[in-house]
Amino acid sequence: MSDQHDPAPYDALLLLSFGGPEGPDDVVPFLENVTRGRGIPRERLKEVGQHYFLFGGVSPINGQNRALLDALRADFAAAGLALPVYWGNRNWAPYLTDTLREMVRDGRRRIAVLTTSAYASYSGCRQYRENLADALAALEAEGLPVPRVDKLRHYFNHPGFVEPMTEGVLASLAELDESVRTGAHLVFTTHSIPDSAADTSGPVADHGPGGAYVRQHLDVARTIADAVREKTGTDHPWKLVYQSRSGAPHVPWLEPDVCDHLAELRAAGAPAAVMVPIGFVSDHMEVLYDLDTEATAKAAELELPVRRSATVGADPRFAAAVRDLVLERAAAERGTRPERCALGALGPSHDLCPVGCCPARAERPAAAGADSPYA
Ligand SMILES: CC1=C(CCC(=O)O)c2cc3nc(cc4[nH]c(cc5[nH]c(cc1n2)c(C)c5CCC(=O)O)c(CCC(=O)O)c4C)C(CCC(=O)O)=C3C
Numbered sequence: 001m002s003d004q005h006d007p008a009p010y011d012a013l014l015l016l017s018f019g020g021p022e023g024p025d026d027v028v029p030f031l032e033n034v035t036r037g038r039g040i041p042r043e044r045l046k047e048v049g050q051h052y053f054l055f056g057g058v059s060p061i062n063g064q065n066r067a068l069l070d071a072l073r074a075d076f077a078a079a080g081l082a083l084p085v086y087w088g089n090r091n092w093a094p095y096l097t098d099t100l101r102e103m104v105r106d107g108r109r110r111i112a113v114l115t116t117s118a119y120a121s122y123s124g125c126r127q128y129r130e131n132l133a134d135a136l137a138a139l140e141a142e143g144l145p146v147p148r149v150d151k152l153r154h155y156f157n158h159p160g161f162v163e164p165m166t167e168g169v170l171a172s173l174a175e176l177d178e179s180v181r182t183g184a185h186l187v188f189t190t191h192s193i194p195d196s197a198a199d200t201s202g203p204v205a206d207h208g209p210g211g212a213y214v215r216q217h218l219d220v221a222r223t224i225a226d227a228v229r230e231k232t233g234t235d236h237p238w239k240l241v242y243q244s245r246s247g248a249p250h251v252p253w254l255e256p257d258v259c260d261h262l263a264e265l266r267a268a269g270a271p272a273a274v275m276v277p278i279g280f281v282s283d284h285m286e287v288l289y290d291l292d293t294e295a296t297a298k299a300a301e302l303e304l305p306v307r308r309s310a311t312v313g314a315d316p317r318f319a320a321a322v323r324d325l326v327l328e329r330a331a332a333e334r335g336t337r338p339e340r341c342a343l344g345a346l347g348p349s350h351d352l353c354p355v356g357c358c359p360a361r362a363e364r365p366a367a368a369g370a371d372s373p374y375a
């Protein structure tokens, strides 16, 4: 971890997340917010609405972000880091614009931003930068000062993100019956995205089949599989698969789907599997429904023993990693060369998204990158 302790020039940290409904009446307006202009088929929306109604219309994501805020504040206080932490969302209250307005009224002018998405992609990176640009434009239109916002680098390979997941895999393996444990496959999962979005994810130099999105996930999967082998002495076969596909059927998205992969494993005689949701930061609806409900039911039907390993959520090691990322970036902004923690083969990700990184289908202003219209 970085030995820097000075948060200057930052005067606040903003946790920027997706948002989710907090009751049955919120579900439809939430889905309208998420899908505005994104061409999701109506049938898919009805189906996803049902996932939320199955859980009383409440997404777990807001509670998980509140827990992460508590963990961050506790970690900062224990480390003597006096940096206030705020929270704003893309799709539900507290909305990003409202939070940024409050921050500006509190006098915050130089803000570090942590998104609850660890990897490069349009949905996980540039779209949040577009949300920041929209919010800054709204403040400007209200005659308020426009703060500077810096998005912290992708943390997919930070030890504070990877190591708790490795521990989770070991715990899930230990829960499997001894007779099937050593032969268990590791099924790393992440959100499927359109092939076209994957191929153009990350800096232009990383574009190509699967882009930075697939490469980053493969690097994390390999890192965890290697660490598990080191701990257990067993070489568990592994594969990166996808879940939560939503677009029109004729548009290609990343495959295979996790449920199809479980069926293939069964057919090939695999004795058991651990599903490892490396693409997600907490146990939100994609994890609770798509893995714990749907894929787990599929595995039961196949008579394939499965476990689902933990996401980092509010793990204190993740909170400490966020502190490390803030202090690292603060040092870099002050012109020094900080130590940058990263596991795996890819090295630490860039601070500033370059021009052409994770392009949108229709170009829109995006803050906190080399092509930002703001300082
Ligand atoms: C890469 C990625 C992440 C991971 C990175 C990150 O975390 O940001 C993520 C996270 C999440 N996605 C979420 C929910 C939804 N995503 C949808 C739709 C889509 N996601 C996409 C991608 C991603 N999504 C894409 C390419 C679409 C198609 C529409 C479009 O091109 O924009 C839809 C519409 C219905 C549907 O089609 O499923 C919903 C309801 C929630 C909240 C869960 C909760 O409430 O607990 C979370 C954390």
Ligand SMILES: [Fe+2]
Binding pocket: 191
């Ligand atoms: Fe999504």
